[in-house]
Amino acid sequence: MKKVGILVGREETFPESIIKSINEKGASKVTAEMITVGGIRLDEPKRWDVIIDRISHEVPYYRAMLKRMALEGTYIINNPFWWSADDKFFNFALAAKIGVAIPKTVLLPQQEYIKDITSESLRNLEFPIDWEGIIDHVGFPAFLKPHDGGGWKNVSKIHSLEELWTEYNQSGKLCMTLQEGIEYDQFVRCYCVGKEKVLIMPYDPSKPYLSGMQYVNVENYLTPELHKRVEQDVITICKALGYDLNTVEFAIKDGIPYAIDFMNPAPDAELASVGETNHRWIVDNMTDFILRKLEEGFDTPEYRWSAMLNPPEKQAKVKAPVAKPAAKKASTKKAGK
Incomplete structure (x- = not known):
């Protein structure tokens, strides 16, 4: 069992x-x-x-x-x-390298540090930060958010340098990123199971998180071409990250799906939040994936210690008998003269 x-x-x-x-x-x-x-x-x-x-x-x-x-x-x-x-900034950089559209993003030094970090500890850190250069690159509006977080916690929409400084100065020990804000025409959140099954869900991020109001039912929300691209980008991202269960969010502007969040290895799947249809989809597809893989076998992660704990079978000490050469016939002809 x-x-x-x-x-x-x-x-x-x-x-x-x-x-x-x-x-x-x-x-x-x-x-x-x-x-x-x-x-x-x-x-x-x-x-x-x-x-x-x-x-x-x-x-x-x-x-x-x-x-x-x-x-x-x-x-x-x-x-x-x-x-x-894993962290979200690395994910953004990786996704950009494998062909997924990513908004301009900058990793920022922390605003505060643990007790034993002093100015001598930070001699490699540029000071002051080139805020003007960062803003010239990212632009406004922008989102200030943790490089490793979730659930829309500690996320701020920024419209000016003064706003950025105010929010940054309240970020404490969190390492933050500043990301270009895509003024989207459409927005979708996508479930992905087993790096192959994708459910694209129209999504309204302006509604309260986990309110049950964010997921909206709109038929044919994306054109067939855009649907295909979003689906392929989701699979590409999840294969690169190795996640069997994940969600990927896209802000779509002028027909380009920008992936803005895709480190969600424990995505929301509560009935009251995602709705009956989406809840049923994730439950059914996760069930099918697990049962199928238990029967076929999971792809074993490549841990460095695996070969040491599970060495290949030792070669048999006794070699298999070698076939004897066929006996010469009595009438073997001598080499001709």
Whole structure:
């Protein structure tokens, strides 16, 4: 019996729905459950074949626990090692290099530092910052947002240099980015499952976050050509990042989809927030993906220690017998003269 564990935070409907769906479709071969963990030993045995992670970005203990589970061969959705190393600014730079349209973006030094960082610690840092040069490059309006964050937390829309300084001076120890604000004609948020299945959802970011008002139903919202490009960009991004579950947001201006947010390895899937249709889609497609991969086998992440823990089979000490040469015939002819 294969086991799937769900690691969750405050959400309710998605964990309940995915557990029910896997248990119903698992045909007694796969079972899903909420995981329970406490003190994790160095020799902790494998307890789940797959774990869907929805909260470790907020709870360091969970992240460390998942890394330990991965060492036993548990497949984690999403990979805790890459998620730990990932950040949004790197993602923007990577996506731009692989052909995805990205707004102009600048990484900014922190406004504050931890206690033991002094001016001597920052001798490599340009001071003062060339604010005018940054603004000339990015322009207004712009968005000041953390280089590694989510949920629209600590995000400010900026219209002037004075506004930028005010918001930046309140950012504390957060490392921020300043990104060109795309005055969009259309906006979409896209689910992606298994780096192959994509659901494009018309989305209104001006509505309150998690209000249930952001997802709007509009038929034929994108032209076929634009729909195809958005879908391909989503798959390209998720393949590059290695995420099996993600959302990608696009601000579309003059027919160009600008990817503005796509580090969402635990995307919102609550029924009250995303609506029945979108909730059902993500539950069904995640279920199908997990069941299919449990049967076919997951693509094993390439960890540097894997070859050391699982060396190739040693060559047999006794070599296979070598076939003897055929016996010469009695009537073998001598070389002619």
